[in-house]
């Protein structure tokens with residue numbers, strides 16, 4: 001799979017443009033971005049009470065435009081009517097930074113847990129409608145979060161999720177630190193996306209420091225990212241098997257995942273690859289012998305995974321449990337800004353790996369899709385299975401030559417604000433950082449899971465309550481990196 | 485299905501797990517009090533064929549009322565403090581508390597002080613400490629198995 005590199009971006013990194021916008025032109029400017037085909041990919045508040053600022057990010061191929069406006073008296077117009085995907089961002093900014101968004105009515109609490117239930121749930125009324133509350137502590141080994149289902153009988157009419165039980169204030173804890181030191185906070189936001197978060201942070205940091213990743217750096221990071229995707233996808237397919245009580249499928253995938261974890265440990269010294277990505281450098285060394293041996297191990301793993309997947313794919317009773325459950329249609333996926341395997345299962349083609357000049361994906365890299373873009377549990381599983389194939393391809397290609405330690409080259413221009421977008425196993429993760437004399441002034445992390453929670457709630461409506469755990473597992477979103 | 489079972493049999497053979505010791509059991513209730521989720525991954529992995537902790541009579545149970553051990557991950561956020569204490573209150577005596585991972589033990593990258601109520605031993609008596617970030621499934625298995633004799637009482641099933 002040695003393909004020519006993509007030549008779209010002149011530099012081996014994503015482009016960033018920071019644009020100041022007058023408060024009165026905020027909506028118009030955002031509307032223009034969206035009209036030009038750019039995709040909303042996050043918004044965040046910065047500054048303090050005296051000089052509050054609000055920024056929205058729009059992705060356009062491998063570049064990102066950051067629109068920023070000054071906020072007067074903590075109030076500014078909403079954009080949720082223009083782009084529904086901004087809903088959680090505005091709700092979070094209200095709860096954590098006190099911003100009010102005119103026209104965002106009602107502005108329901110998201111992070112604030114001190115309010116009454118009525119302040120964060122959607123009123124659903126009618127004959128026989130009642131609420132079922134679940135969590136924050138769940139029955140299995142599951143992260144903490146609270147769900148409020150509005151149901152009639154067993155049918156879910158609407159789901160309100162309340163996360164942020166795990167809010168540790170990691171972004172705030174990172175502020176004031178020297179830029180390279182902030183990476184550990186981004187990484188610890190989430191164990192299962194640790195590499196993605198660390199690479200996104202490193203790339204954002206390098207763009208403000210004027211560092212360009214070398215060939216070796218790009219190869220090493222791509223290898224780490226795909227190793228992360230590998231164990232996650234194996235885990236997530238297994239989890240969906242558990243969701244339908246298919247124990248042998250669950251156990252077979254658990255065993256495959258364990259093999260991938262042991263490989264991680266052997267290659268990078270940590271089962272979750274913690275500490276393997278850093279700012280401006282890469283310490284990963286794979287001499288040709290180790291690379292060759294790993295390649296062999298991965299080929300065996302690939303064969304076994306394909307064999308086990310075939311058993312899941314062609315078992316009639318398994319498929320009967322997966323089809324038509326938890327449907328997220330294409331329009332809803334696009335409207336809610338879904339990303340990653342969930343978006344691709346619904347027919348959207350977005351995959352940030354195609355827009356990552358700072359990494360090492362071939363120019364013909366294409367997002368994998370399911371056989372049918374039905375947007376149900378079955379399609380989300382299929383996307384992961386076909387992505388496993390491309391992950392094995394990329395890994396095999398990268399391991400065809402040794403990987404050496406290297407440092408970034410200090411020849412790039414310094415961006416005013418650091419932004420990086422990296423495709424995690426759950427979708428695009430966006431990392432933004434602003435600094436004062438190379439100390440973090442603001443760190444913002446919007447992970448693939450954050451983008452997808454509203455889509456999960458939408459996909460759950462109209463389904464049976466007992467199917468929710470399965471639908472939940474088919475998205476397999478993290479709570480940790482949403483809550484931060 | 486046949487292929488799948490044969491595959492699992494092979495995995496099992498290759499894992500060559502040591503025989504189980506004694507016939508005892510321990511019911512564990514897990515509470516995530518603000519982890520990064522890697523500790524949960526490793527806890528779940530103890531059920532994978534390569535470890536198969538269940539064969540020692542160890543089970544993750546659905547309710548704290550059924551549990552002998554409360555296994556806690558994360559630095560204990562202020563927002564999880566209430567639910568954590570409620571879970572502990574619901575447990576029958578004798579009960580044990582285990583801190584899983586460095587976060588629960590109060591070290592490592594934790595977060596902003598204002599958001600944290602932990603570490604765990606500030607809130608509950610910690611009997612079992614499992615350090616690591618995250619501890620490996622084997623380390624988790626060993627720590628819990630070591631705790632079995634101590635947590636058995638004549639009255640427990």
Ligand code: SF4
Nearest residue numbers: 519520585586587617
């Ligand atoms: S101890 Fe480490 S692995 Fe466990 S929750 Fe904390 S940061 Fe994550």
